Amino acid sequence: MNIRKYLVLAGVTVFAAAGDSMLSHGMKQTGSISLNHLQGVIFAILNPWVGVGILLLLAFFATYMTALSWADLTYVLPATSLGYVLLALVARFLLHEHVSPLRWLGIALITGGVGFVAGGPALTEHHHAKPVGEPCGVATSPPCDSAQGMLLAKDARNGAPSGVDV
Amino acid sequence: MKAVYTWSAILVIVFASVVGDVLLAHAMKQVGDVGALRRRAGLVAVIRRTLGNPNFLFGVTAMAVAFFSLLFALSWGDVSLVAPAAASLTFIGNAVAAKIFLHERVDRRRWIAATLVAAGVALLAG
Numbered sequence: 001m002n003i004r005k006y007l008v009l010a011g012v013t014v015f016a017a018a019g020d021s022m023l024s025h026g027m028k029q030t031g032s033i034s035l036n037h038l039q040g041v042i043f044a045i046l047n048p049w050v051g052v053g054i055l056l057l058l059a060f061f062a063t064y065m066t067a068l069s070w071a072d073l074t075y076v077l078p079a080t081s082l083g084y085v086l087l088a089l090v091a092r093f094l095l096h097e098h099v100s101p102l103r104w105l106g107i108a109l110i111t112g113g114v115g116f117v118a119g120g121p122a123l124t125e126h127h128h129a130k131p132v133g134e135p136c137g138v139a140t141s142p143p144c145d146s147a148q149g150m151l152l153a154k155d156a157r158n159g160a161p162s163g164v165d166v
Numbered sequence: 167m168k169a170v171y172t173w174s175a176i177l178v179i180v181f182a183s184v185v186g187d188v189l190l191a192h193a194m195k196q197v198g199d200v201g202a203l204r205r206r207a208g209l210v211a212v213i214r215r216t217l218g219n220p221n222f223l224f225g226v227t228a229m230a231v232a233f234f235s236l237l238f239a240l241s242w243g244d245v246s247l248v249a250p251a252a253a254s255l256t257f258i259g260n261a262v263a264a265k266i267f268l269h270e271r272v273d274r275r276r277w278i279a280a281t282l283v284a285a286g287v288a289l290l291a292g
Contacts, residue, residue, distance in 0.1 A: 074272050077187070106288070112282050116282065119275065
């Protein structure tokens with residue numbers, strides 16, 4: 001995990017939170033859309049808040065896919081759930097909304113969960129289609145990283161295919 | 167009876183999101199480290215390889231199913247029930263599915279993280 005990867009995770013968090021907020025703000029301006037008046041969708045997209053929100057959610061998707069290309073799903077999901085906390089803090093300090101004690105408890109739980117997962121390794125699985133610049137996952141070469149090596153050895157004991165390209 | 171409809175819709179959302187997340191995660195592992203691939207072959211190659219991956223397309227389809235079932239569920243049930251229930255159950259479902267299908271090593275640390283986040287999300291949105 002280098003600084004660039006942490007920036008990608010931060011991007012996932014911020015883009016999702018900002019995109020959702022802008023969409024929500026814009027949709028409240030345009031009003032509700034019903035199946036009988038589908039042309040309302042076009043007006044909604046023309047709203048600048050909705051347009052920027054969609055762009056931000058596209059950025060979210062790109063950063064999310066990037067993160068999944070080098071980190072576990074069970075790492076990326078908790079690590080980026082700080083977005084919920086971000087939304088609550090924005091509601092409290094920028095929009096001056098009331099945040100109930102139960103919600104503060106929710107913020108504390110999420111933050112604790114993120115702390116738990118962030119202390120561990122980002123990648124544990126070993127089914128790489130094409131390990132790019134990462135010789136550790138190749139069965140023919142000796143494991144170069146000790147943690148990865150231990151993992152491969154453990155899976156080999158369990159009879160699971162280790163370092164096999166799938 | 168309305169509760170049965172709402173909870174069935176929530177389960178459909180959770181199932182579709184978990185399938186989508188697992189397929190997308192698997193697809194991106196097949197594509198490989200996007201940063202390294204971009205430096206080696208360029209951004210166009212990254213996009214072509216991602217969009218050409220069948221798992222990626224199935225994953226996006228599953229996400230679309232999840233999104234539209236969320237819209238349906240919201241028209242039946244309360245947003246304060248549907249949104250947090252679906253979001254927090256998806257966290258737990260993803261941890262189970264990632265362990266079984268992606269062979270991620272979901273150790274105690276990650277179970278605790280997934281549970282804490284799921285509980286926190288339920289409290290935040292509730």
